[in-house]
Amino acid sequence: MKTAITGGCGYVGLNLVRTLLDAGHEVLALDRVQSPHLDSRAQWQEQDIFDAPSLQTALEGVDVVFHLVAKISLAQEDAATWHVNVEGAKVVAEAALMAGVRRMVHVSSIASFDMYQSRGRTMNESMPRSVDPGLHVYARSKYAGECEVMKVAARGLEVVVCYPTGVFGPQDFGSPMPHLNGNMVDSARGRLPVMVEGGFDLVDVRDVAQGLLLAAEHGRNGENYLLGGEFVSMIDACRRAAQLVGERGPRFMLPMKVLKGIAAVVGPLARLFGREAGSFSEVALATIETSGPIDHSKAARELGYQPRPTDETLRDLLDFCIERGILQAGDKGRLDDGAGRRA
Template sequence: MKVAVTGAAGFVGTNLVNQLVADGHDVVAIDRVEPRASRASSVTWLRADIFDADALTTAFDGVDTVYHLVAMITLKQQDELAWRINTEGVASTARAALAAGVRRFVHCSSIHSFDQYTDTGIVDETSARSQDAALPVYDRSKWAGEQELRAVIADGLDAVICNPTGVYGPVDHGLSRINGMLSDAARGRVPLFVDGTFDLVDVRDVALGLIAAGERGVTGENYLLGGAPVRLFDAMRRVAQLCGRPQPLLAIPLSVLKVVVPVIEPISHLFGSDLVSRASISALEAQPVVDITKAVTQLGYRPRTSEQTLADLVAFLSESGQIGSAKPTSGQRFSPVAPTSAAV
């Protein structure tokens, strides 16, 4: 089957393309760059802009399923580019898919399109959405992007929406936010870390969930792709232990960090960082329970354990030379596609 992936060179895109190739599909990989490591004969790389309707329509010719992954992640309160990519970009890609006559469109949204801060502590597909103007631009834009897609669904596009939680794990050659922090811990460079918990999901399970949604999802429905609640301090300690490196010694309470954020946040912005911000602290403070029952029952979604993901991540970082000379004490070797699927 011929499929297309936008944002194919990104973190989720790399893993999705790997899985689609392993499943025997011909992949049209669309991005602004082509990874040097990609040489699969069944993958055709195209450089295209998601706002170029003609180029996208041509790229989608003869394609059965389009997976739309392009997004801009930020913790800023306002960002015009992020808003445009996450809203108008969805509409542009969906319209091109409709014009090309694709069978199914799978949009990778985010848990952040659901309001995690004012709900009951449990997030499922019926929870309140991120429409409060006080929320970060990423949260609001992901919800607005879904609304843009629903307008195209109303015009005849067969589409489903997936909402992953915090994504981590291998394969990652650019290091996402979460993987970057875990990589630092694997080098023994994190003496202390904030004490917070967030639902994290293996990127390979996200890829499997997206594929399952394309095959079995109900038109117009959302599917939460979660993993498990992970205390980040414990995850840092675990990867350091697996690498035989010094483990973080102190977990900073969120209550302490909230006191200093008003001072640290402006300084961080001066250095181009948004890691220390009211938005990041609020996300950890909310700590919602993510209910994945719908994805489990309708898609056959089965995420792996955080222990397995952390072990695989350490093995990947070691084999790819991203954590120096550390040799994982688990003795485990990394395989980019799991021998058994997490979603069946």
């Protein structure tokens, strides 16, 4: 099978490239910049997804295209985020249709579900979607982009939509690392004395990549699949990461009420200086406050999706960081394999 990946040199993209190649598929990675970590077995092409004629040419002869390109923002409104996540998804779908691509696997986000309406319940694919104008732009744009893709699907393109949850794990060459990985590594360094209240459904990036391949092979046309892992409190995840290298991890958990008080000050100050408040933004806190368990049984049942245990991912992430010199093993040796032995 000949495949193409938009955003093939990003975190999920690089892992998907390797997964597809190992499964015997041909891979064309499309991105604006080539990663030095791109698997040498893959082809690479510089590509702007808004250059429709060039994109259509690149997709000719491709069986399946995986659309990963997206812009993440914690702002309430951001024109660039809307443009990339909505218009960009539409352009890719139309180019795929015109090029004769058989199937598009559209990678959306758990944020495209309205977490407020689903709060207190285990989330599945039938939950309410992010259409409320009061929701932040990333949530609204991811669902709006999905709607644009499905309009193209009505004209003949096969489409399967997948929603990864909180992605973390090894093979992360970002600088700085994404938020979840960064927290785990900082905890293992002993640099994270406190952690926020709340948790996420965490999923290994390699399991997400495998889930996307399974969606391409076995997903039903027009269907959507949650690619989740295990719901874990953030303080527990960070402590488990720290304990693997002999550290204690965060000592205290900041209650949401305190965090919201901080956000009420930090948010306006950040906006005053034209910046985002990051972890202390109202949006970031609302995301962690409303996050809950995810039901990925549909993906398990229809695709054969089976995510690995969280502790296995934590060990592999920290081993990866030690190998790259990001994290020093010190006198602790290699990571404990979970049975009291050094891996």
